[in-house]
Amino acid sequence: MDLSAYPYLQGNYAPVADESDFSEGQLTIEGKIPQKLQGAFMRDGANVAYQPNHYVYPLDGDGMVHAVYFKDGHVQYKNRWVETNHLKTERQFDRAIYGSVGKLLPVPQEVIDGGGEPSPIRNTANTNIIYHGEKLFAMWEGGFPHLLNNDLSTVGLYDYDGALQAGDALTAHPKVCPDTGQLVSCTQRWDNGNYCVQVFDAKGKHLKAIPIEFDRKGIIHDLQITKNYVIIFYAPAFHSLEKAMKGEDPFLWEPELGTKIIAIPRDGSGKNIVFETDPFFSWHFCNGFEQGGKIIIDYIWISSIPFSTAQGSGVEKQPRRMYRMSLDIGTKKVTNEQFSDIFCEFSRVDERRMGKDYRYGFAASSNRDWGDAHGYNCTGRYDFQTGETKLWEFGADANAGEPVYVANPDSEREEDGWVMCFVYTPDEGAFLSVLCAGDFDNGPVAKVKIPTRVPNGFHANWMQGLTLS
Numbered sequence: 001m002d003l004s005a006y007p008y009l010q011g012n013y014a015p016v017a018d019e020s021d022f023s024e025g026q027l028t029i030e031g032k033i034p035q036k037l038q039g040a041f042m043r044d045g046a047n048v049a050y051q052p053n054h055y056v057y058p059l060d061g062d063g064m065v066h067a068v069y070f071k072d073g074h075v076q077y078k079n080r081w082v083e084t085n086h087l088k089t090e091r092q093f094d095r096a097i098y099g100s101v102g103k104l105l106p107v108p109q110e111v112i113d114g115g116g117e118p119s120p121i122r123n124t125a126n127t128n129i130i131y132h133g134e135k136l137f138a139m140w141e142g143g144f145p146h147l148l149n150n151d152l153s154t155v156g157l158y159d160y161d162g163a164l165q166a167g168d169a170l171t172a173h174p175k176v177c178p179d180t181g182q183l184v185s186c187t188q189r190w191d192n193g194n195y196c197v198q199v200f201d202a203k204g205k206h207l208k209a210i211p212i213e214f215d216r217k218g219i220i221h222d223l224q225i226t227k228n229y230v231i232i233f234y235a236p237a238f239h240s241l242e243k244a245m246k247g248e249d250p251f252l253w254e255p256e257l258g259t260k261i262i263a264i265p266r267d268g269s270g271k272n273i274v275f276e277t278d279p280f281f282s283w284h285f286c287n288g289f290e291q292g293g294k295i296i297i298d299y300i301w302i303s304s305i306p307f308s309t310a311q312g313s314g315v316e317k318q319p320r321r322m323y324r325m326s327l328d329i330g331t332k333k334v335t336n337e338q339f340s341d342i343f344c345e346f347s348r349v350d351e352r353r354m355g356k357d358y359r360y361g362f363a364a365s366s367n368r369d370w371g372d373a374h375g376y377n378c379t380g381r382y383d384f385q386t387g388e389t390k391l392w393e394f395g396a397d398a399n400a401g402e403p404v405y406v407a408n409p410d411s412e413r414e415e416d417g418w419v420m421c422f423v424y425t426p427d428e429g430a431f432l433s434v435l436c437a438g439d440f441d442n443g444p445v446a447k448v449k450i451p452t453r454v455p456n457g458f459h460a461n462w463m464q465g466l467t468l469s
């Protein structure tokens with residue numbers, strides 16, 4: 001492959017060619033693995049298998065999952081592509097066939113005649129990996145999730161026993177309610193503007209659909225839960241399939257419309273509350289909760305839509321900041337303030353506090369300027385009690401991924417858990433960093449060094465109790 005034309009396929013954004021299995025003897029452990037950790041750290045991301053037809057951002061690449069399994073103080077590593085129908089078709093023809101979300105290509109007749117995947121919209125399965133109801137899913141927001149086995153082999157597309165209809169696109173960012181174990185998710189569709197909150201019970205059985213009609217399908221990537229509400233941002237950011245099919249830039253930003261914040265009652269009763277404010281865009285919430293007639297939302301703010309179809313436009317590198325928003329339910333007043341001036345993304349919390357008052361947010365953070373492709377060289381801790389932001393820097397040239405909070409099963413204190421992410425540095429190579437959440441002064445308590453590269457990717461999670469056998 002010649003990937004030289006693509007900024008987001010350079011350096012640690014470049015794909016790896018192999019699927020690997022490393023036992024503990026092939027990994028190098030620095031520090032001490034906490035014995036209490038029983039489960040797996042997994043991260044999804046883009047890893048192109050063939051020379052792409054069009055590639056601007058990692059959202060265009062084939063999904064690959066990297067996993068470190070923990071059991072009784074021992075570790076193993078695996079990585080596997082998600083075997084989507086699109087990837088299997090490209091393997092059958094031994095070349096790239098499909099375009100990207102930004103530039104759809106017609107599927108050649110010979111591919112359709114040969115039994116290949118007929119949809120031009122590639123389900124990349126590259127965005128998130130979750131474990132809910134004892135099932136493991138690779139997620140992508142434009143279609144169905146893919147069910148995986150614990151060893152990362154692919155079972156196939158999953159429709160939640162018929163709850164998802166043809167054309168439903170399930171978000172890659174569901175939230176798990178820590179009180180009920182419910183998965184609060186949503187579907188959108190390519191063929192109309194309708195948005196639908198979807199609630200599944202702790203075992204993954206579909207419980208409820210709460211529909212909302214929008215005139216236009218917005219780019220709504222994440223959702224947040226509080227005790228009584230599902231919160232979404234409806235930014236003036238839209239995607240036009242017609243433009244994508246014609247090869248025109250399909251990403252639309254219409255700031256005159258402002259951004260709406262919509263609070264949807266979780267029980268499906270009562271009216272949605274709509275708040276209106278100045279235009280902004282956001283990929284990710286950090287957390288949210290209700291307090292004295294207000295809804296408090298912490299999230300990553302971006303001034304406008306952060307992508308186009310053009311290579312090297314730089315729009316994706318505009319400032320991203322941790323913000324705290326306050327929504328007054330009675331007056332509909334919106335207060336929106338920057339919490340920290342650190343460039344950050346991929347915000348996470350102790351999931352036991354999802355939707356509740358809490359102290360710490362964690363985010364991939366940066367204290368340096370980047371060149372053609374941006375990244376993050378630190379894990380940041382955002383203390384909403386003191387207002388302090390603390391960074392652990394892995395080195396000026398490091399690439400640090402989404403930091404996942406892993407609870408200490410013996411403690412309720414946020415400070416007693418761990419924060420894990422994949423890191424790559426030119427000197428150390430790839431490793432899984434295990435930081436103590438309460439100690440950002442002394443660096444990782446353990447590093448699991450992996451004898452291959454782990455490319456930069458998207459979302460990760462801790463799969464409590466998931467083991468290989």
Ligand SMILES: [Fe+2]
Nearest residue numbers: 221283284459
């Ligand atoms: Fe995301």
